[in-house]
Amino acid sequence: MAAAAAAAAAAVEEKKFSSDEFVEPDDLVSNNATDVWNRPSRKSTSGNWKACWLIFGCEVCERVAYYAISSNLANYLFQQLHENRADAATNVNNWSGTLFLTPLLGAFLGDAFLGRYLTLSIFLCIYLMALVLVTMSVSVPGIKAEQNQPVSSIQSGFFYFALYLMALGAGGIKPNVTSFAGDQFDEEDPQESKRKMSFLNWWFVSISSGNLFSVSVLVYIQVTYGWTWGWGGAAAVVALATLLFFSGRSNYRTQKPAGSPFTRVAQVLVAATRKWNVSVPDDDEKLYELSDKEAQFPHIRKLPRSKEFTFLEKAAVVSEKDLQSKEVKPWSLCPVTQVEEVKLLVRVMPIWFTNLIFSSVFAQVGTFFLNQGDTMERHLGRFQIPAASFPLFITLTICIILPLYDRYFVPFARRITGNERGITMLQRIGIGQVISTVSIAIAALVEMKRLRVARQHGLLDRPQTTVPMSAFWLLPQYALTGVCEVFISVGQNEFFYDQAPDSMRSIGAALYLSTISIGSFISSLLVEMVVKFTSTKGGGVDSNWINDNLNRAHIDYFYWLLTLLSIINLGIYVLCARWYTYKNVGDIGIGSSIGPDITGTTTMALARQSSLESQ
Numbered sequence: 227m228a229a230a231a232a233a234a235a236a237a238v239e240e241k242k243f244s245s246d247e248f249v250e251p252d253d254l255v256s257n258n259a260t261d262v263w264n265r266p267s268r269k270s271t272s273g274n275w276k277a278c279w280l281i282f283g284c285e286v287c288e289r290v291a292y293y294a295i296s297s298n299l300a301n302y303l304f305q306q307l308h309e310n311r312a313d314a315a316t317n318v319n320n321w322s323g324t325l326f327l328t329p330l331l332g333a334f335l336g337d338a339f340l341g342r343y344l345t346l347s348i349f350l351c352i353y354l355m356a357l358v359l360v361t362m363s364v365s366v367p368g369i370k371a372e373q374n375q376p377v378s379s380i381q382s383g384f385f386y387f388a389l390y391l392m393a394l395g396a397g398g399i400k401p402n403v404t405s406f407a408g409d410q411f412d413e414e415d416p417q418e419s420k421r422k423m424s425f426l427n428w429w430f431v432s433i434s435s436g437n438l439f440s441v442s443v444l445v446y447i448q449v450t451y452g453w454t455w456g457w458g459g460a461a462a463v464v465a466l467a468t469l470l471f472f473s474g475r476s477n478y479r480t481q482k483p484a485g486s487p488f489t490r491v492a493q494v495l496v497a498a499t500r501k502w503n504v505s506v507p508d509d510d511e512k513l514y515e516l517s518d519k520e521a522q523f524p525h526i527r528k529l530p531r532s533k534e535f536t537f538l539e540k541a542a543v544v545s546e547k548d549l550q551s552k553e554v555k556p557w558s559l560c561p562v563t564q565v566e567e568v569k570l571l572v573r574v575m576p577i578w579f580t581n582l583i584f585s586s587v588f589a590q591v592g593t594f595f596l597n598q599g600d601t602m603e604r605h606l607g608r609f610q611i612p613a614a615s616f617p618l619f620i621t622l623t624i625c626i627i628l629p630l631y632d633r634y635f636v637p638f639a640r641r642i643t644g645n646e647r648g649i650t651m652l653q654r655i656g657i658g659q660v661i662s663t664v665s666i667a668i669a670a671l672v673e674m675k676r677l678r679v680a681r682q683h684g685l686l687d688r689p690q691t692t693v694p695m696s697a698f699w700l701l702p703q704y705a706l707t708g709v710c711e712v713f714i715s716v717g718q719n720e721f722f723y724d725q726a727p728d729s730m731r732s733i734g735a736a737l738y739l740s741t742i743s744i745g746s747f748i749s750s751l752l753v754e755m756v757v758k759f760t761s762t763k764g765g766g767v768d769s770n771w772i773n774d775n776l777n778r779a780h781i782d783y784f785y786w787l788l789t790l791l792s793i794i795n796l797g798i799y800v801l802c803a804r805w806y807t808y809k810n811v812g813d814i815g816i817g818s819s820i821g822p823d824i825t826g827t828t829t830m831a832l833a834r835q836s837s838l839e840s841q
Contacts, residue, residue, distance in 0.1 A: 256414040259479040262343055267479040273410035274418065280474035281410070282429055284350060285403040286436035287467030288396060291357055293440035294460040295392075296322060296592050298448055298614040301600070306364075306371045306453075307382055311774045312757050315593040319750035321389055322589065326743035328397025333405075333736035335398065338486040342406040342732060343478060349398020350468045356395050357461035359388035364453035401736040404429065404723060408731060409479050428632070430716045434624040441617045449612040484729035494560050494568045497541035506539045513542040514554075515562045527728050529566035530810060534573070538565050567727035570809055574725055577806060578737055580799035581655065583791050584662045584714055585745020586752065590669070590788070591617055591707060593749075594781050595700065598673060601680075601689070601776055602697040616697065616704055623708025631712055651721040652803040658714025659799055663792040665706035670785035672699050680777040689775040725809050756784055 259267040267273065296318070303314040336345040363385040364370050371377045371385070407429065411418040440460070448456025507513065510531050531539070541560040548559045599613030639648030647654075679695045680686060718738045726734025753772060760771040760780075771780045 277477040289436040291460040294444040323746035325393035329401040329736040329739040332398035333401035333732035336402040336732040342402040353395025356392035405731040438621040501540040576802040583795040589749035619704040620708040654717035661710040669703040673782035
């Protein structure tokens with residue numbers, strides 16, 4: 227606790243900026259970035275990759291801890307807390323869903339009030355505290371659940387409290403890590419802007435390295451030496467990451483919080499509704515926009531007017547009532563850029579919605595993929611691979627494919643398409659959705675073979691006996707899931723970050739993470755529905771798609787259901803992607819403005835005169 231308090235104190239430490247210190251204008255970051263002590267950031271001493279690697283370290287270690295626990299959590303709930311398979315899968319999905327939903331809170335705090343650096347600092351400490359409690363729940367006598375003894379409400383309550391505190395901590399880390407890392411690059415600087423285009427690819431390689439360590443080393447330690455050593459090791463890794471993050475605070479570039487994004491959205495909706503009977507002019511110059519001097523947040527780039535959702539543009543129409551007012555009322559008149567920010571959020575929602583099924587498919591990795599592996603032959607020579615370590619093949623695939631994608635595929639595709647990224651972000655996501663559909667279909671075929679082998683060897687009622695079929699039959703579904711991640715997960719992250727308004731970058735990252743959250747909840751709902759409908763049909767054990775005896779269950783039917791949903795979802799996604807219009811910053815950058823400036827008394831009079839002349 228003392229270390230956490232010291233770290234938090236270091237995060238809010240302030241130093242007075244000396245006005246006598248001379249800084250070359252060319253050395254200043256053009257997007258008004260400051261250091262953690264609110265002094266102007268210098269290109270020569272801050273940001274870029276030297277800052278990014280320390281920030282990446284936070285997410286790497288967060289992923290190490292998350293996968294160390296989630297990879298084997300279903301087995302822990304089944305073996306130690308004595309939950310049945312369906313309940314364990316539901317609880318894992320619910321926890322995972324919550325963990326990926328809390329980033330909406332963390333993004334809101336980072337963008338609106340605390341700033342990304344301070345939000346990361348606070349929630350890193352919460353995350354570390356949660357991991358200490360998780361370790362205590364599997365090690366301290368009286369609190370930890372014993373394998374052959376009934377589990378008390380105190381034991382299960384303490385464990386779940388620690389898990390959900392971990393979810394809260396992750397909520398402040400996940401959305402702000404990518405946004406804060408993105409803040410380390412100046413988009414107005416050609417060299418730094420080019421580096422930023424590949425940073426999400428390398429960010430994903432970094433966290434995949436963390437996953438690799440987690441599902442190989444830490445899971446092996448769990449299985450071999452016990453839960454205390456495995457999950458305690460995860461806590462130690464996060465403690466190290468926290469210290470490294472604070473040690474690099476002098477290198478970071480920060481951006482001023484831009485206020486509540488929900489307020490900005492609500493202002494546009496209210497202003498547009500109030501002016502429902504006002505006609506929208508064709509001339510962009512007749513719409514309201516802030517000048518550079520009036521802009522409260524100079525780092526927010528102005529957005530040109532787009533053609534969709536013209537009803538929202540009513541919020542930027544300067545009415546007679548606005549002209550008579552001595553000051554701009556934000557609930558009555560909004561700048562074009564603010565209106566366009568709301569349009570951006572509206573445009574991305576269909577893309578967000580059509581990525582939920584992929585997350586439901588991916589949720590099977592930590593539940594039924596794990597259960598399949600538990601029943602199969604997992605020996606490699608004399609060494610037995612833990613079933614929870616099979617996600618290692620996902621990570622290995624990512625670590626191999628992603629650098630090849632960035633180094634070879636992107637330049638090759640760029641020569642053909644002329645697109646700087648090789649293919650568009652939506653094309654990348656679409657390819658990932660196709661691969662995801664193929665991977666879950668292959669999982670269904672492999673499960674059909676496993677059931678056939680179990681039946682041939684008379685193991686239908688002997689679930690504890692290993693099915694004589696190599697677990698490496700699962701390798702294609704794991705590897706394809708890794709390839710899918712290269713396309714769809716990186717593509718989603720890049721898409722939601724890039725298409726989010728400048729004032730809502732953390733919200734953009736949270737939208738990506740929320741697809742994982744809602745997808746997990748959808749998976750839980752599907753499991754519950756399948757259990758409900760198949761357990762009552764026919765009344766026999768063989769009719770149940772999901773039960774504790776996997777040799778009598780039909781997880782393959784569940785996989786085929788997900789395959790069908792994926793195919794339907796893919797068709798809807800293609801339609802949404804064809805309709806989508808990418809964000810266009812155009813020639814309107816920082817320091818530019820369009821439309822009338824009606825803030826001051828003099829300019830109010832000029833605008834009024836211009837309006838009367840146009841009539």
